[in-house]
Amino acid sequence: MSDHEYTPKSKFGKWFNDRLPxxxxxxxxxxxxxxxxxxxxxxxxxxxxxxxITQIVTGLVLAMHYIAHADMAFDSVxxxxxxxxxxxxxxxxxxxxASMFFLAVYIHIFRSLFYGxxxxxxxxxWIIGIIIYLLMMAAAFLGYVLPWGxxxxxGATVITNLFSAxxxxxxxxxxxxxxxxxxxxxxxTRFFTLHYLIPFLILGLVVLHxxxxxxxxxxxxxxIDVKKPSKDTVPFHPYIVIKxxxxxxxxxxxxxxxxxxxxxxxxxxDNYIEANPLVTPAHIVPEWxxxxxxxxxxxxPDKLLGVVAMLSAILILAALPxxxxxxxxxxxxxxxxxxxxxxxxxxxxxxxxxxxxxxxxLYLLVARVATAYYFLHFLVILPVLGWKEKTLPIPxxxxxPILGGSPNLATAKNKESLNN
Amino acid sequence: xxxxxxxxRDFLFTATYAVGAVGAAAVVWPMIDQMNPxxxxxxxASTEVDVSALNPGKTITVLWRGKPVFxxxxxxxxxxxxxxxxxxxxxxxxxxxxxxxxxxWLVMLGVCTHLGCVPLDQKGEYNGWFCxxxxxxxxxxxxxxxxxxxxxxxxxxxxxxxxNTIKIG
Numbered sequence: 356m357s358d359h360e361y362t363p364k365s366k367f368g369k370w371f372n373d374r375l376p377x378x379x380x381x382x383x384x385x386x387x388x389x390x391x392x393x394x395x396x397x398x399x400x401x402x403x404x405x406x407x408i409t410q411i412v413t414g415l416v417l418a419m420h421y422i423a424h425a426d427m428a429f430d431s432v433x434x435x436x437x438x439x440x441x442x443x444x445x446x447x448x449x450x451x452x453a454s455m456f457f458l459a460v461y462i463h464i465f466r467s468l469f470y471g472x473x474x475x476x477x478x479x480x481w482i483i484g485i486i487i488y489l490l491m492m493a494a495a496f497l498g499y500v501l502p503w504g505x506x507x508x509x510g511a512t513v514i515t516n517l518f519s520a521x522x523x524x525x526x527x528x529x530x531x532x533x534x535x536x537x538x539x540x541x542x543x544t545r546f547f548t549l550h551y552l553i554p555f556l557i558l559g560l561v562v563l564h565x566x567x568x569x570x571x572x573x574x575x576x577x578x579i580d581v582k583k584p585s586k587d588t589v590p591f592h593p594y595i596v597i598k599x600x601x602x603x604x605x606x607x608x609x610x611x612x613x614x615x616x617x618x619x620x621x622x623x624x625d626n627y628i629e630a631n632p633l634v635t636p637a638h639i640v641p642e643w644x645x646x647x648x649x650x651x652x653x654x655x656p657d658k659l660l661g662v663v664a665m666l667s668a669i670l671i672l673a674a675l676p677x678x679x680x681x682x683x684x685x686x687x688x689x690x691x692x693x694x695x696x697x698x699x700x701x702x703x704x705x706x707x708x709x710x711x712x713x714x715x716x717l718y719l720l721v722a723r724v725a726t727a728y729y730f731l732h733f734l735v736i737l738p739v740l741g742w743k744e745k746t747l748p749i750p751x752x753x754x755x756p757i758l759g760g761s762p763n764l765a766t767a768k769n770k771e772s773l774n775n
Numbered sequence: 776x777x778x779x780x781x782x783x784r785d786f787l788f789t790a791t792y793a794v795g796a797v798g799a800a801a802v803v804w805p806m807i808d809q810m811n812p813x814x815x816x817x818x819x820a821s822t823e824v825d826v827s828a829l830n831p832g833k834t835i836t837v838l839w840r841g842k843p844v845f846x847x848x849x850x851x852x853x854x855x856x857x858x859x860x861x862x863x864x865x866x867x868x869x870x871x872x873x874x875x876x877x878x879x880w881l882v883m884l885g886v887c888t889h890l891g892c893v894p895l896d897q898k899g900e901y902n903g904w905f906c907x908x909x910x911x912x913x914x915x916x917x918x919x920x921x922x923x924x925x926x927x928x929x930x931x932x933x934x935x936x937x938x939n940t941i942k943i944g
Contacts, residue, residue: 509908512890512892513890513891513892513908515891516889516890516891517890519890519891530811530812531807531810531811532810533812534810534811534812534816535812535816535840535841536812536840536841536842537840537841537842538841539816539841541810541813541816545810632838632841632842632843632893633836633838633843633893634893635892635893635894635906635907635908636907637907638907639892639907639908653909653923656923657923657925658890658923658924658925661923714909714910715910
């Protein structure tokens with residue numbers, strides 16, 4: 356938070372601000388002191404906001420033409436693609452936008468893992484983030500059902516059937532979710548309603564996420580607390596706004612590449628076949644961003660335990676601030692953690708790869724090892740590492756290593772004063 | 776305030792909370808129950824199928840309550856195979872006699888009990904069905920033999936209306 360009190364210059368501004376302090380909020384957001392060493396990995400918060408707005412705007416437009424009915428949904432999507440002015444563009448932006456959203460969120464999450472952004476005092480920001488991530492997965496799944504293609508239908512069948520693993524009440528819950536005895540029209544209409552609702556829940560949580568962020572301020576690549584405002588910070592505007600804007604442009608190039616050159620590469624051809632409850636596609640795979648969890652589900656030979664393992668793999672992240680016992684945030688000063696971090700990245704990528712492959716033979720073996728390692732990382736390696744690891748000395752300020760490269764505070768201070 | 780005395784006001788608070796909770800539950804329940812199968816879905820609860828054209832060794836798939844139902848007219852060797860399996864070998868022990876009252880006719884939900892895919896006919900390691908989604912193998916009685924599915928494929932309620940017609944549901 357800005358320490359100084361803000362008073363609008365104009366008389367009207369002052370009158371308005373006394374009644375609704377929106378201008379104080381705007382001033383806080385522009386002046387918000389930001390660590391000056393933030394690198395490009397920190398630009399994904401802004402990129403994600405862009406993704407959310409894009410999905411909401413394109414989704415709103417699609418909903419004007421889409422018909423949520425089992426007999427008409429598939430045709431209405433083709434109607435959007437062929438008849439509606441720029442319908443193809445809007446739908447491709449929305450469909451690829453989901454993938455771009457997940458691409459950005461994974462980078463955002465792994466940035467947090469590398470620089471220890473989830474640690475005190477930022478646990479609440481992190482947990483809100485995990486809830487947003489869960490809601491994103493729900494929205495993505497529900498949205499994928501709406502075109503009512505073969506993958507829509509069978510994806511919906513498989514995912515809703517996960518609930519049947521719950522002892523005693525499982526079957527009842529599945530029937531309740533379906534509104535019938537199989538995935539059918541009642542399922543489609545409620546999925547559409549929820550798909551429309553969730554982005555606004557996410558929007559509300561994003562406000563809380565940013566609010567919680569603005570209490571302690573941003574973490575930074577060095578991972579130390581910075582005094583705000585100080586020589587270690589710059590105002591959010593224009594410094595971070597320009598940097599975020601540039602990164603966003605780069606991101607939009609990638610986005611546009613998918614939309615204009617390979618709009619279907621991230622989807623499945625089977626989803627251009629209308630849903631048929633009598634025929635299951637030969638190979639059901641979820642969208643790429645859910646593959647690691649799908650691999651975990653399939654690596655456990657028991658139905659209930661498979662579901663439990665998959666959910667635990669996500670929920671374990673919420674406990675991360677307490678599982679990681681190290682007081683040092685940034686992996687830059689944690690030589691061992693840095694190596695385990697990259698092993699985890701590789702592990703998740705491997706899980707994603709085997710999740711796309713048939714669950715048999717070597718793939719199944721690899722999936723099992725990778726699943727075991729995933730849990731090992733969070734439940735054993737992280738807690739133990741916090742006690743055992745010999746960390747490198749952390750600098751006293753962000754400015755210090757830049758000015759002197761010397762751990763000596765006096766030298767750094769001296770140089771800093773010379774620069775003034 | 777060391778000892779808390781029960782006063783008339785405490786009673787009023789408790790009574791108010793209780794009535795409020797009952798009221799909230801009464802409002803919430805319709806909101807939850809509206810998602811359960813409605814009257815029009817329940818009305819489609821039974822289907823009649825003409826099986827006169829079905830030859831031994833063939834399976835037809837019909838839709839019942841939105842789900843596929845396999846009707847297989849089994850050959851003598853298939854019946855013998857299904858009935859010769861020892862119960863100890865089964866993950867979900869069920870006698871074939873209990874699954875197919877009339878041994879020639881196997882009527883079952885064509886839904887894999889793992890996550891609800893439709894298994895493929897005459898595939899897999901047990902000459903029965905094979906689910907392509909996560910690799911469950913079923914035998915010629917629709918019993919789970921290998922893979923992640925926990926139970927045998929379900930037998931719906933059905934009856935022969937006459938020699939050529941099966942009524943499911």
